[in-house]
Amino acid sequence: MTHRVRGVIARSKGAPVETTTILVPDPGPGEALVKVQACGVCHTDLHYREGGINDEFPFLLGHEAAGVVESVGPDVTSVAPGDFVVLNWRAVCGTCRACRRGRPWYCFATHNATQPMTLEDGTPLSPALGIGSFAEKTLVAAGQCTKVDPAASPAAAGLLGCGVMAGLGAALNTGGVGRGDSVAVIGCGGVGNAAVAGARLAGASKIIAVDLDDRKLEWARGLGATHTVNGGTEDVVKAIQALTDGNGADVVIDAVGRPETYRQAFYARDLAGTVVLVGVPTPEMKLELPLLDVFGRGGALKSSWYGDCLPERDFPVLVDLYLQGRLDLDAFVSETIPLDGVEAAFARMERGEVLRSVVEFP
Numbered sequence: 001m002t003h004r005v006r007g008v009i010a011r012s013k014g015a016p017v018e019t020t021t022i023l024v025p026d027p028g029p030g031e032a033l034v035k036v037q038a039c040g041v042c043h044t045d046l047h048y049r050e051g052g053i054n055d056e057f058p059f060l061l062g063h064e065a066a067g068v069v070e071s072v073g074p075d076v077t078s079v080a081p082g083d084f085v086v087l088n089w090r091a092v093c094g095t096c097r098a099c100r101r102g103r104p105w106y107c108f109a110t111h112n113a114t115q116p117m118t119l120e121d122g123t124p125l126s127p128a129l130g131i132g133s134f135a136e137k138t139l140v141a142a143g144q145c146t147k148v149d150p151a152a153s154p155a156a157a158g159l160l161g162c163g164v165m166a167g168l169g170a171a172l173n174t175g176g177v178g179r180g181d182s183v184a185v186i187g188c189g190g191v192g193n194a195a196v197a198g199a200r201l202a203g204a205s206k207i208i209a210v211d212l213d214d215r216k217l218e219w220a221r222g223l224g225a226t227h228t229v230n231g232g233t234e235d236v237v238k239a240i241q242a243l244t245d246g247n248g249a250d251v252v253i254d255a256v257g258r259p260e261t262y263r264q265a266f267y268a269r270d271l272a273g274t275v276v277l278v279g280v281p282t283p284e285m286k287l288e289l290p291l292l293d294v295f296g297r298g299g300a301l302k303s304s305w306y307g308d309c310l311p312e313r314d315f316p317v318l319v320d321l322y323l324q325g326r327l328d329l330d331a332f333v334s335e336t337i338p339l340d341g342v343e344a345a346f347a348r349m350e351r352g353e354v355l356r357s358v359v360e361f362p
């Protein structure tokens with residue numbers, strides 16, 4: 001059977017997205033069909049629309065989602081119809097060189113559905129990050145479905161599927177933030193503010209939020225920042241040093257991903273401290289640093305892909321912390337919108353008016 005549902009596609013480079021009918025096949029071996037309940041609007045969806053990821057148009061956008069499993073392929077045992085799940089883009093293979101060495105969060109061969117979803121004329125769609133969840137139903141690999149407590153709001157839980165997990169994990173997993181650490185986060189959008197929340201969860205004693213926009217800094221305070229620095233009016237490195245007895249922070253997280261913010265992160269950290277790059281740079285960006293400073297300041301310079309998360313390990317725990325009131329995922333949901341509101345939500349995202357707009361399905 002084929003399911004005819006509505007989905008949001010990017011048909012060609014730079015053109016506004018369209019809501020249209022798409023065809024979703026029944027799940028085959030290793031696959032699951034998910035009825036989507038909520039899906040956040042991420043910067044990466046906009047990158048796809050602009051042709052910044054690859055040229056495999058048309059794309060079925062959306063990838064920060066939660067929903068209910070409707071049916072599964074014949075051999076699937078990890079999830080069953082009726083399960084409430086958060087979708088992930090790290091269904092680990094278990095057999096690549098990273099998995100075999102016990103580092104599955106780097107898995108180099110993650111699973112996606114093998115059957116294509118299509119337009120009505122049969123044109124295959126490229127689902128964003130192998131998910132494609134700005135759609136009433138989507139087809140994914142069963143391993144992309146992570147069961148979590150169904151008491152959670154789909155809009156909040158779905159955000160763990162991408163940006164919020166990336167930020168939380170940048171602090172908790174990649175940065176290894178611990179009790180008593182000082183942490184600075186540069187760029188406080190959805191990802192950076194999640195890093196602030198992650199630093200609070202980990203017991204950081206000082207959390208310094210940096211942004212150019214005072215609205216973002218206000219939200220950062222709500223999520224756990226103990227100090228804020230406006231990078232447009234203050235010298236970021238000096239300000240962070242002044243807040244840390246002249247030393248710099250133990251961990252500095254760059255959630256912007258530009259040469260100037262990386263340089264700030266590099267110099268605003270204490271000797272032997274850690275820099276985590278979670279913001280994604282563009283191909284033309286270059287960084288120049290004195291090599292003697294790279295050596296002399298020691299420590300670790302790390303990148304964080306998807307917060308080094310393991311969905312099966314991390315999503316259920318984070319949802320439990322959310323339900324206990326210890327992680328405010330609702331604070332990231334700035335607004336809920338209908339499926340045909342994605343294009344307008346891109347504009348609000350670009351104007352910095354939201355942490356996340358979330359599509360809710362009736």
Ligand SMILES: NC(=O)c1ccc[n+]([C@@H]2O[C@H](COP(=O)([O-])OP(=O)(O)OC[C@H]3O[C@@H](n4cnc5c(N)ncnc54)[C@H](O)[C@@H]3O)[C@@H](O)[C@H]2O)c1
Pocket residue numbers: 042043044162163166186187188189190191192210211212213216231255256257260261277278279280281304305306307349352355
């Ligand atoms: N590593 C990953 O796995 C992963 C996953 C999801 C998103 N990301 C990336 O994380 C980055 C942030 O995503 P987001 O959704 O939070 O974006 P966003 O646009 O919501 O937030 C970016 C924030 O950075 C601030 N900013 C911009 N320039 C700045 C500067 N020079 N100094 C200080 N602040 C500055 C902006 O005011 C804004 O608040 C993006 O590059 C995104 O692609 C990475």
Ligand SMILES: [Zn+2]
Pocket residue numbers: 092093094095096097098099100104106107108109110
């Ligand atoms: Zn693997």
Ligand SMILES: [Zn+2]
Pocket residue numbers: 042043044045063064162163
């Ligand atoms: Zn995303």
